[in-house]
Amino acid sequence: MLAAKLMLDQGIEVEGLNFFTGFCVEGHTHAIRDRDRARPRRNNALWVAERLGIKLHIVDVVDAYKQVVLNPRHGYGKHLNPCLDCKSFMVGRAYEWLCEHEFDFIVTGEVVGQRPKSQRRATLPVVARESGAGDRLLRPLCAHHLEPTLPEREGWVDRDRLLAFHGRSRKPQIALAEELGLDEYAQPAGGCCFLTNEHYAAKLRDLWAHRGQRDYELDDIMLLKVGRHIRPRPGFKLVVGREDGENRFLQGYRRQFTSLQVSDGRGPLALVDGVVTDDDLTLAARVVARFGPWREAPRVPIEVAVPGQPARVLEVEPLAADGIPGEWYV
Amino acid sequence: MSTGASDEMVGPVHILDARRLLCPMPVIRLQQLVATLTPGELVDMVCSDPGALHDVPAWCRVHGHVVLETAEVAGEITIRVRVDGTA
Numbered sequence: 001m002l003a004a005k006l007m008l009d010q011g012i013e014v015e016g017l018n019f020f021t022g023f024c025v026e027g028h029t030h031a032i033r034d035r036d037r038a039r040p041r042r043n044n045a046l047w048v049a050e051r052l053g054i055k056l057h058i059v060d061v062v063d064a065y066k067q068v069v070l071n072p073r074h075g076y077g078k079h080l081n082p083c084l085d086c087k088s089f090m091v092g093r094a095y096e097w098l099c100e101h102e103f104d105f106i107v108t109g110e111v112v113g114q115r116p117k118s119q120r121r122a123t124l125p126v127v128a129r130e131s132g133a134g135d136r137l138l139r140p141l142c143a144h145h146l147e148p149t150l151p152e153r154e155g156w157v158d159r160d161r162l163l164a165f166h167g168r169s170r171k172p173q174i175a176l177a178e179e180l181g182l183d184e185y186a187q188p189a190g191g192c193c194f195l196t197n198e199h200y201a202a203k204l205r206d207l208w209a210h211r212g213q214r215d216y217e218l219d220d221i222m223l224l225k226v227g228r229h230i231r232p233r234p235g236f237k238l239v240v241g242r243e244d245g246e247n248r249f250l251q252g253y254r255r256q257f258t259s260l261q262v263s264d265g266r267g268p269l270a271l272v273d274g275v276v277t278d279d280d281l282t283l284a285a286r287v288v289a290r291f292g293p294w295r296e297a298p299r300v301p302i303e304v305a306v307p308g309q310p311a312r313v314l315e316v317e318p319l320a321a322d323g324i325p326g327e328w329y330v
Numbered sequence: 331m332s333t334g335a336s337d338e339m340v341g342p343v344h345i346l347d348a349r350r351l352l353c354p355m356p357v358i359r360l361q362q363l364v365a366t367l368t369p370g371e372l373v374d375m376v377c378s379d380p381g382a383l384h385d386v387p388a389w390c391r392v393h394g395h396v397v398l399e400t401a402e403v404a405g406e407i408t409i410r411v412r413v414d415g416t417a
Binding site: 018020042043046047049050053054055056057058059060222248249252 | 350352353354355357358361378381384385388389391392393405
């Protein structure tokens, strides 16, 4: 937002690009979970574009991004976050867009030293080189710490009006936002990608381990964002909704997965992932009964729906509180 | 809910089923469709993510398109968009 605003203030035409990888935190989690409904229900990138008065293009990179996640040349950060490869990929896609739409250079909000992996002095040139953008990549917020780029050398941008931010503190950005009259902005600092989340990364690793291959589809990575993931044995996993919002979301997958729910419709909806036996389904029903409102009842009717077959009802005893071993939780 | 926008330019109506898609996918699908259309053409979107009620109008505003009408019935959202600007 700040980098774009600095460009706009120099009279430069700016359009925004926002890449959808499938791992984005905002949007989906807010849409799914009831408990997030108090948050502003907006796409922050669109909101920023509107504030700045610029166009925003949202680009679906779900398929192309797989190679970044599965085979990052520079490895992962603390969890499964391939930040440096990710940055090079996105700037690379921006460079392709620039070429196709006859723009002149790319602007990012990167700052030297801001992030431990992808925004170090040593790695900023890597992004410029590996993306193909070269010196058409301008970082206005920290330009004075870097060699002049093509837009600066050509005089398209006044280098004297660029900045010298560095380090992890966000105070300079916050001060600049105030100076520019931007009194509301998206929360700075990370947290926008599920691949940086320890629990999400564990679930993705579990998926790969039990599929026998490191691969995924969009539905896979969406489902990892939702519910309790319980794996009683290899090849059999349950995704159990934790609240009404998640249950509504999981409803959309009932044509793809076997699903279970208390017959009166109250309590969680669960999806079954894997090839399962009747004993597995009985166990799944007992788990669902455990998380439903009738957990103290002696027997609970659970509707089991296998795609393409008539639903049937299993009468089961809910699992006891200690009936789900801790190691089953993914 | 009607936005009160003018509806005098009425062109072909295209149906976009974005049910089960979570934001920003409905916006991406709309963006892809609008890129193939000309000013005056209409898009009737059907969505299930309530976020579309915010994101689609915001996307239309920044690109100069017009949301003519929105409605939400039993968790299903319909949005009528008139193509005016560029994708």
